[in-house]
Structures are given as C-alpha cells and as structure tokens.
Amino acid sequence: MAPSPPLSRRSVLALGGSAALGAVLAACDVGTRPVPMTGDGTTATGTAGGPAPRLQQWYHQYGEEGVREAVERYAAEYEAADVTVSWQPGAYDRTTVTALVGGEGPDVFEYPNGPSVDMIRDGLVVDLTDVFGDALADFTPSMIERMTYDGKIWAIPQVIDTQVLVYRPSLLEQMGLEPPRTMEDLQVAARELTTDQVKGLFLGNDGGAQRMGGPMLWSAGLDYLEDDEVAFDSAGAAEALTVLRTFWTDEVLLLDSPQDWDDPAPLTSGRAAMQWTGLWTFPQIRAELGDDVGAIPWPSMPGGSPSVPVGAYGSCVSARATDVEAARDFARWLWVEKTEHQLDFATSYGVHIPARLSLVPQADVLADGPAKDVAAYVVEHGHVQTPLLWTPRAQAAWAEMMGRVVREGAEPQAELDALVPLVEEELERVAV
Missing domain, CATH: 3.40.190.10 (Periplasmic binding protein-like II)
Structure with a gap:
C-alpha cells in the first residue's frame, strides 16, 4: 500500500x-x-x-x-x-x-x-x-x-x-441568497448556485458519506447514542439521511475534486460555492479569497438545531x-x-x-x-464527534451503511434498523 x-x-x-x-x-x-x-x-x-x-x-x-x-x-x-x-x-x-x-x-x-x-x-x-x-x-x-x-x-x-460550512458571500449575493440557516435553505442554495462551471456544494468526494452522518443526526435533534443506548434509529433519522442522499441525486455536489474535504481548494478554486471543511484551513482560505468568505454551522432540520462536530x-x-x-x-x-x-x-x-x-x-x-x-x-x-461507547466496530458498520445510503440509494430506515443489533451488542460489551 x-x-x-x-x-x-x-x-x-x-x-x-x-x-x-x-x-x-x-x-x-x-x-x-x-x-x-x-x-x-x-x-x-x-x-x-x-x-x-x-x-x-x-x-x-x-x-x-x-x-x-x-x-x-x-x-x-x-x-x-x-x-x-x-x-x-x-x-x-x-x-x-x-x-x-x-x-x-x-x-x-x-x-x-x-x-x-x-x-x-x-x-x-x-x-x-x-x-x-x-x-x-x-x-x-x-x-x-x-x-x-x-x-x-x-x-x-x-x-x-471543528468543521463548518464555508461559503463565498459574493456568489450567494449574485443569486440573491442569504447564508442558509435551515436544511431547506441549504437545498435551495445548492441548486441555485450550481451551474455548468460551479457546483453548489462540496462535502467530500464521497458526497459526505463518511463525515456528514453525525451532523445530519444532530441537526435533526438526534445523536448516535443517548444515555448509552441506541438513538440513531429514532423518528427523523431516516428523513435526515434521505436529505443527504438528495444532494447526490440533485447533482449539486462536486464529486471529482483532486483534493478532498480537508483541503479548501474546491472552494478557493471556484469549483464549489460552498464547502464543508475544517477550521485549520482558514489561513489558506483567507490568503486566497480575502474577505470573500463566511462560515456557518451545518443547518438545522425541523425539531433540531444547527451543529458542528x-x-x-x-x-x-x-x-x-x-x-x-x-x-x-x-x-x-x-x-x-x-x-x-x-x-x-x-x-x-x-x-x-x-x-x-x-x-x-x-x-x-x-x-x-x-x-x-x-x-x-x-x-x-x-x-x-462520536461518544466513547461508539466503538470502532460500530463506526465501521455505520460508515459502510452511510455509503450504501448516500452513494447507492439504499433505503435509510431499513439500513438503520439493520445496524441496531450490532451496536446494541457493542454497548453490552463495553458498558461500565
């Protein structure tokens, strides 16, 4: 390797x-x-x-x-x-x-x-x-x-x-858009900002499958675990993952960047109008874009709130x-x-x-x-980012599940339900 x-x-x-x-x-x-x-x-x-x-x-x-x-x-x-x-x-x-x-x-x-x-x-x-x-x-x-x-x-x-949603204010202003505060706003903005030359959103070359699961749960008012018990299958979780899949099917995502989410090049090069990335990239972003940069948490869904890991x-x-x-x-x-x-x-x-x-x-x-x-x-x-009792085995299974939902279109509720027994087994093994 x-x-x-x-x-x-x-x-x-x-x-x-x-x-x-x-x-x-x-x-x-x-x-x-x-x-x-x-x-x-x-x-x-x-x-x-x-x-x-x-x-x-x-x-x-x-x-x-x-x-x-x-x-x-x-x-x-x-x-x-x-x-x-x-x-x-x-x-x-x-x-x-x-x-x-x-x-x-x-x-x-x-x-x-x-x-x-x-x-x-x-x-x-x-x-x-x-x-x-x-x-x-x-x-x-x-x-x-x-x-x-x-x-x-x-x-x-x-x-x-931490990670946040970074955007180009000038591009939003050209389309008469405000920085998105809700998931519905983000969906609209991603579509409006997508052109033949620019994609509205970059969540990583995998469409956010490996890192956006947590933010989607939190923004819906949920989490992986609550009181050391499974919480990711609660009402609203499947809807949250469906929204993430929608960014893929709407073709608003940049998916072929030479750099991945942890590098600001998709945003600074002009290939994406909004990008999920880390605070550590801000010196490079400011050096290349000057004041044409803003940052917001991952937007909220009904019943939830904005979130950052x-x-x-x-x-x-x-x-x-x-x-x-x-x-x-x-x-x-x-x-x-x-x-x-x-x-x-x-x-x-x-x-x-x-x-x-x-x-x-x-x-x-x-x-x-x-x-x-x-x-x-x-x-x-x-x-x-993840609870301590969210074990590597649980994380590996979650990552595989997210890939099936986001990239392959697997049915979210069925995938979440199938993951519950494995996570419950892990919780029983490691609980104090």
Missing part, C-alpha cells in the same frame, strides 16, 4: 478513530495484552542521582508547516526526562495500537478523541485523572467527558478542532511505558502546566481552538472574522 500523505489535526475529525482498532485488539491473545506494572499502574521514577528517564513520544504526521519543529522544541525544553519525539506517517491509529499491544510502543502518545474504550478496557493506557489538578475545570468540558470512562480520565485534550487529540500514557510515572509527569508538564506551549500549538500552525477555556481569549487568530464565529459555534452548537 502506498504511504498516506501527511495529515494535519484534521484527521481527528475524519472518522472518529480507526475502524481497524477492534480487529487489532481482537486478534491479540489475552496473554499478550499489557497489564499494570504495579497495583496502581505506575512505576517508580528514576533513581536518585541516576540518569534521567528516557521517553518516547509519538505524534501522527501533521501537515501544517512547523508543527514537528514545535513539538521537538517543547520536548527539548523538558529537563526531567530525555524525550525523543517520533513522527509517525501513514495509518497512525492502527500502527499505534499494534505497537502498544506488542509492548514496543511509545511512552506518551496522542490519539484522536482520547483512547478508545477497547484500549482502556484492554489495559493499554493508564488513568490520568490526577494530573489535571485544579486546572480540570479549565478544559473544554465536552472533551473531558469524551475522554472519561468508569469515572476516570484517560487523556489530556491537546487542541480542539468537536474533536481533539488527547495525550495518553502507555501502561507499558518504560517509566509510567515519568511519562505522566511529562504529559502533565506539557499539556496542563505549559500554557504557553498549548497556545502556540493551537494557534501558530493553522487555526485551532485551545483546549483550555482561559486560553481562547488569548488566541489572536480567533479574535475576528469567520474564525471568531467558528469558535462561538463550538460553544453554542458543538457536538462531540
């Missing part, structure tokens, strides 16, 4: 984690899974007067220029341990889990939306609840909740990302770290104590939202324009 191109923090919002994770864990014999080194899952930190602990820290391969140099600079500044940063290209999620299961993985590592429930249950990571101290209330509450299982917090949110890479500590306590100390230093590094990481390499609430007002890149609007949308309309 050819290596994947460099990614950015956008990948945390692509599919909500690796669909292959469940298969990796299931393929491993129970005897090979890591177990805590002591009763509390920690080891002693170093030896008095001895050499500093040596730690391996892993990141996925970010696409934004300067990120690698920044995280290497952070690690070099830390004096209590010798930290080596490793840049992991390709299928990062799967590679990381495989390495952790094999006992040769990193000591500290990032993972999309924190570790999966399977990683937690199989003892691959350690509890980080106590590393937050008094700073816990300063972290984005929805992400802390997402990274909590069985009353314990398993990761430290590093930075918040919220995700965050979380810093985790391996249960088989060479020195678990030293690894926890480093994670605490970088992602809890060093607020100047956290602000730099969030705002100096693309546009992202700091995970700490107190740092958001200090983020100059979020001070005005569409980026400021998006930061407000995260608070007003944000939904955690």
